[in-house]
Amino acid sequence: AQSVTQPDIHITVSEGASLELRCNYSYGATPYLFWYVQSPGQGLQLLLKYFSGDTLVQGIKGFEAEFKRSQSSFNLRKPSVHWSDAAEYFCAVGADSNYQLIWGAGTKLIIKP
Amino acid sequence: SQTIHQWPATLVQPVGSPLSLECTVEGTSNPNLYWYRQAAGRGLQLLFYSVGIGQISSEVPQNLSASRPQDRQFILSSKKLLLSDSGFYLCAWSPGGVGYAFFGQGTRLTVV
Numbered sequence: 001a002q003s004v005t006q007p008d009i010h011i012t013v014s015e016g017a018s019l020e021l022r023c024n025y026s027y028g029a030t031p032y033l034f035w036y037v038q039s040p041g042q043g044l045q046l047l048l049k050y051f052s053g054d055t056l057v058q059g060i061k062g063f064e065a066e067f068k069r070s071q072s073s074f075n076l077r078k079p080s081v082h083w084s085d086a087a088e089y090f091c092a093v094g095a096d097s098n099y100q101l102i103w104g105a106g107t108k109l110i111i112k113p
Numbered sequence: 114s115q116t117i118h119q120w121p122a123t124l125v126q127p128v129g130s131p132l133s134l135e136c137t138v139e140g141t142s143n144p145n146l147y148w149y150r151q152a153a154g155r156g157l158q159l160l161f162y163s164v165g166i167g168q169i170s171s172e173v174p175q176n177l178s179a180s181r182p183q184d185r186q187f188i189l190s191s192k193k194l195l196l197s198d199s200g201f202y203l204c205a206w207s208p209g210g211v212g213y214a215f216f217g218q219g220t221r222l223t224v225v
Contacts, residue, residue: 036216042219043219044203090156100159
């Protein structure tokens with residue numbers, strides 16, 4: 001079955017520290033991969049996407065993600081977090097053969113001052 | 114540039130009352146349109162998607178319905194709300210096929 005797993009429900013990181021949010025997927029076809037961010041009470045904003053090519057993808061707000069096919073992972077990273085990065089982050093997987101995205105349950109990022 | 118508008122931002126409705134949430138997209142034509150629901154502390158659940166006027170696909174059997182009367186207008190409705198309909202409703206659009214989607218700001222619906 002197709003699924004996306006974000007194993008960490010919450011992550012707490014000190015401001016200025018590095019960040020890695022994990023995403024693992026199970027998908028039969030070649031996946032398109034996405035990371036979104038959601039601030040409290042707001043809609044979702046696309047951070048970055050991977051369709052093909054270079055497996056290290058750069059996104060907005062200083063985020064990057066690396067696609068590792070052998071590990072079925074698409075982890076999100078940032079070298080130094082800012083208090084404004086506190087939000088919930090969602091990983092999603094799709095394909096060009098349908099109109100649906102498969103969503104992870106989200107990881108809430110808490111920033112310690 | 115493309116923009117998506119969703120309203121109202123918050124809504125408190127009594128059980129058994131009707132619902133109408135509206136979403137419009139500007140700056141693009143023939144978008145794919147989506148309604149999602151997000152329960153507290155949980156991920157996104159796709160409720161409906163539409164690839165064209167009058168074409169609605171339902172992903173979850175429920176108390177809700179959707180309509181697309183115009184190319185860039187997507188409406189989520191209910192004839193009689195249930196307590197379980199409470200949640201955060203998000204409208205989204207994508208350029209075509211699957212791919213990245215752009216989201217509205219959401220509607221917080223509380224059924225009391």
